[in-house]
Amino acid sequence: MATAQxxxxxxxxxxxxxxxxxxxxxxxxxxxxFGALISAVSNNQFGNLDRGDRLTFDPTAVxxxxxxxxxxxxxxxxxLVVSNEYSTGMIRTSLAAVPQRGTFYFSKIAVATLLAFVIxxxxxxxxxFLGQALLGDHRSHxxxxxxxxAVFGAALYMMLIAAFSMGAASMLRSPMLSLGILMPFFFLxxxxxxxxxxxxxxxxxxxxxxxxxxxxxxFTNDDAPYGPWGxxxxxxxxxxxxxxxxxxxxxxxxx
Numbered sequence: 501m502a503t504a505q506x507x508x509x510x511x512x513x514x515x516x517x518x519x520x521x522x523x524x525x526x527x528x529x530x531x532x533x534f535g536a537l538i539s540a541v542s543n544n545q546f547g548n549l550d551r552g553d554r555l556t557f558d559p560t561a562v563x564x565x566x567x568x569x570x571x572x573x574x575x576x577x578x579x580l581v582v583s584n585e586y587s588t589g590m591i592r593t594s595l596a597a598v599p600q601r602g603t604f605y606f607s608k609i610a611v612a613t614l615l616a617f618v619i620x621x622x623x624x625x626x627x628x629f630l631g632q633a634l635l636g637d638h639r640s641h642x643x644x645x646x647x648x649x650a651v652f653g654a655a656l657y658m659m660l661i662a663a664f665s666m667g668a669a670s671m672l673r674s675p676m677l678s679l680g681i682l683m684p685f686f687f688l689x690x691x692x693x694x695x696x697x698x699x700x701x702x703x704x705x706x707x708x709x710x711x712x713x714x715x716x717x718x719f720t721n722d723d724a725p726y727g728p729w730g731x732x733x734x735x736x737x738x739x740x741x742x743x744x745x746x747x748x749x750x751x752x753x754x755x
Contacts (some may be wrong), residue, residue: 506598506607513613514581523577524615528571528623532630534566538724539631546638547649558718559640561712563631567654567715571661571708572696574616575682578665581612582746583675601750605670609743613663620658624651646717646728653714653732660732661686664739670746711735 514520542562549557585591598604628651632639640647669678686708694703703709704724713724715733726734 503603503607506603507611509597510608510611513585513608514615517580517584519584520577520580523573523580524619525621526573527577530573531564531566531570532627533621534569535563535627535631536566536634538565539563541636543635543638556718556720557638558716559632559635559714560628560639561715562635563628564624564626564650564715567657567712568708571658572683572687574620574658574662575665575686576679577616578612578662579669579675579678579682581608582666582669583673583678586673587675601742602703602747605747605750609663609666612666613659616656616662617659620655621652623658624654627654642719644717649728650715650717653728656732657711657714657735660711660735661708661741664735664742667739667742667744667746671742671749705734707735707738 515609539559539562542557542559546557563620594604598607603652603662605610626646632641642651643650665682667684669675672678672681690703690706690708692703693699693706694709696703710726710731711734713719713726714728716728724731
């Protein structure tokens with residue numbers, strides 16, 4: 501089967517499964533709604549901040565406060581895209597139709613990653629503009645230094661989260677096992693490691709901790725040895741490692 505046909509087939513699979521469509525919709529809603537809520541609260545409470553906090557206030561990052569929750573829906577999306585076929589047994593049919601496993605695997609990854617990026621791009625721009633509108637006089641502007649990078653970077657971050665989840669799910673194959681590992685890791689373990697002083701230097705190299713720096717414009721009291729693009733690069737290395745691991749295990753194992 502030609503690569504173009506495989507890509508079309510994977511696109512049909514993604515859009516025809518309601519669970520994947522709903523998780524993308526949830527990503528948009530959660531990120532937008534929580535970002536708007538935090539922006540409105542921040543605007544209301546700005547007068548109560550001390551002088552130091554006002555000087556280091558990052559309105560761009562505030563509008564992206566919902567990304568941390570929205571990424572959980574993207575993790576589910578990435579896992580379902582890959583592991584649904586394993587849980588239903590359709591993987592055998594898919595590999596029989598496309599015996600070139602590399603073509604099958606990377607076509608699936610490419611389609612889902614591109615879709616996640618498009619949804620992420622729409623979400624990040626709408627989240628930013630709504631958040632800044634709710635911040636009123638404390639807002640930033642898209643032309644301010646670092647702001648467009650943060651907005652575009654938020655979309656790249658969301659895309660990479662989905663790609664990492666797909667790589668992990670390809671290695672683990674089971675949707676329950678994949679979600680049972682990824683959800684606690686990103687929602688609890690990573691945040692704890694990044695917050696505790698004894699483990700902070702380790703936590704800052706985890707994919708989400710490093711990658712999320714791309715959504716910041718103001719950096720204060722920061723001892724991280726990399727900038728926003730460096731952080732995204734570290735995250736990209738995690739993603740590449742996960743995708744390569746998934747590919748080699750797909751090549752090695754039976755369906």
